[in-house]
Amino acid sequence: MPSTSPVKVLDKSGQEIVSVGFDRFGFNSEVPIDALRSLYLRSHYVVTSTSDKVDGDSLDPDAEEQQHAKFTKGLSAYQSKSIFYPEDNSISYTTLARFPPVKLLAPSQRKRVLVTGGAGFVGSHLVDRLMLLGHDVTVLDNFFTGSRTTVSHWVGHPNFELVRHDVVEPFMIECDQIYHLACPASPPHYQFNPVKTVKTSFMGTLNMLGLAKRTKARFLISSTSEVYGDPEVHPQPEDYWGHVNPIGDRACYDEGKRVAETLTYGYQRQDGVDVRVARIFNTYGPRMNPYDGRVVSNFIVQALKGEDLTVYGDGTQTRSFQYIHDLIDGLICLMNSDESRPVNIGNGDEFTIGEFAELVREIVEKVQSEAGDRPSRRVQIIYKTLPNDDPQKRRPDTSRAKESLKWQPRWTVRMGLEEMVSILAQSQKVLSLTFYVRIGTVITGCR
Numbered sequence: 001m002p003s004t005s006p007v008k009v010l011d012k013s014g015q016e017i018v019s020v021g022f023d024r025f026g027f028n029s030e031v032p033i034d035a036l037r038s039l040y041l042r043s044h045y046v047v048t049s050t051s052d053k054v055d056g057d058s059l060d061p062d063a064e065e066q067q068h069a070k071f072t073k074g075l076s077a078y079q080s081k082s083i084f085y086p087e088d089n090s091i092s093y094t095t096l097a098r099f100p101p102v103k104l105l106a107p108s109q110r111k112r113v114l115v116t117g118g119a120g121f122v123g124s125h126l127v128d129r130l131m132l133l134g135h136d137v138t139v140l141d142n143f144f145t146g147s148r149t150t151v152s153h154w155v156g157h158p159n160f161e162l163v164r165h166d167v168v169e170p171f172m173i174e175c176d177q178i179y180h181l182a183c184p185a186s187p188p189h190y191q192f193n194p195v196k197t198v199k200t201s202f203m204g205t206l207n208m209l210g211l212a213k214r215t216k217a218r219f220l221i222s223s224t225s226e227v228y229g230d231p232e233v234h235p236q237p238e239d240y241w242g243h244v245n246p247i248g249d250r251a252c253y254d255e256g257k258r259v260a261e262t263l264t265y266g267y268q269r270q271d272g273v274d275v276r277v278a279r280i281f282n283t284y285g286p287r288m289n290p291y292d293g294r295v296v297s298n299f300i301v302q303a304l305k306g307e308d309l310t311v312y313g314d315g316t317q318t319r320s321f322q323y324i325h326d327l328i329d330g331l332i333c334l335m336n337s338d339e340s341r342p343v344n345i346g347n348g349d350e351f352t353i354g355e356f357a358e359l360v361r362e363i364v365e366k367v368q369s370e371a372g373d374r375p376s377r378r379v380q381i382i383y384k385t386l387p388n389d390d391p392q393k394r395r396p397d398t399s400r401a402k403e404s405l406k407w408q409p410r411w412t413v414r415m416g417l418e419e420m421v422s423i424l425a426q427s428q429k430v431l432s433l434t435f436y437v438r439i440g441t442v443i444t445g446c447r
């Protein structure tokens with residue numbers, strides 16, 4: 001069935017994407033793309049009140065709402081709506097009266113899934129998928145870089161539980177699968193408190209592996225392409241040991257994830273814990289914190305605000321970008337497969353950062369022109385200092401994922417960017433991006 005959404009996306013072979021996921025390894029992860037879209041819009045579905053409101057509730061006649069509804073056609077009954085009052089900078093939240101339909105699974109098929117970091121960018125998309133599929137989901141998050149608003153649309157659902165908890169402390173729960181994602185992932189965030197980053201990687205993983213050992217749950221850790229450091233082998237296969245500066249600015253994350261992998265395989269060898277290791281390459285998509293400092297969100301936000309795009313260094317360093325739904329497909333597939341070796345999950349489409357800045361600028365201009373917006377000037381590309389130890393090139397060798405998981409990315413970088421830009425442009429219209437981030441993430445100096 002074709003998608004009802006006006007956002008039409010084609011995969012790498014030109015086929016329209018109407019659903020994501022697949023039935024593999026005895027686990028069916030397929031859901032319609034429209035159902036997911038309605039969810040990633042929901043947490044930011046805020047309309048701005050007008051000054052002629054009656055009893056504090058009447059809204060600007062429908063223009064803004066219609067804009068939102070076009071993304072959620074057929075699913076708007078499940079949207080909550082909050083109202084922003086610019087005159088006194090306040091917001092009136094509403095809760096959902098009705099949740100979107102989730103699958104009814106037989107008890108033998110229904111998994112009890114723990115997602116640490118489930119209120120983060122990747123975690124919240126995984127939670128949406130698992131919830132729609134009918135599983136029992138518990139989210140642990142300390143809201144250090146994650147935000148309640150990313151999963152608030154599930155709060156109150158009988159299959160869902162949200163727990164504020166820092167994984168550096170032990171946690172007990174009965175579960176079948178653990179997706180251990182908790183850790184700041186953007187370089188400015190993980191370098192903000194490097195001791196905490198190492199502590200989260202080491203102690204958080206130790207605690208979650210202890211839980212997996214006790215409950216016999218299958219354990220998947222989100223590792224990273226950063227375990228390869230500034231690689232001397234290109235593209236990077238899983239058996240490459242990497243090139244990491246152990247005392248540099250990035251070491252808290254790179255070495256943290258390396259020791260987390262070491263612990264994971266220690267528990268496998270010593271205690272027979274059933275483990276999965278996903279090495280995630282650069283990922284982007286809706287719900288990325290617009291101000292988390294990573295290149296995709298930086299460029300999109302800068303271009304939408306009419307600011308110049310900041311390329312660090314001379315822009316010749318490369319990255320390969322995957323869209324969030326491909327990553328979630330890969331993670332679910334890995335969790336349910338028999339592959340216990342590390343697996344790269346990423347998209348092989350490699351860009352220099354300079355080329356990428358031009359691509360983002362072009363896509364933002366296209367989205368603006370389709371919406372009838374005419375910026376007063378063309379944004380420029382400007383150059384800033386390259387951060388220390390910034391990897392010069394990065395591209396995944398995904399042969400293992402193709403062979404073992406029969407997984408490969410479906411979204412082109414352009415398709416994913418067009419969808420993300422449309423959604424961010426929409427949010428920007430409804431309320432200023434400055435406010436948008438305030439209802440999202442606030443970095444705290446937790447220890």
Ligand SMILES: O=c1ccn([C@@H]2O[C@H](COP(=O)(O)OP(=O)(O)O[C@H]3OC[C@@H](O)[C@H](O)[C@H]3O)[C@@H](O)[C@H]2O)c(=O)[nH]1
Pocket residue numbers: 185186187224225226280281282283293294295296298299310311312313317319353386387390391
């Ligand atoms: O505004 C910006 C931001 C970033 N950049 C550059 O763009 C490249 C990508 O930077 P990002 O911060 O998005 O991501 P990095 O590749 O450095 O790190 C990422 O690696 C993989 C994941 O595990 C993590 O999400 C993150 O650590 C870097 O070369 C960076 O210097 C810019 O040129 N301008």
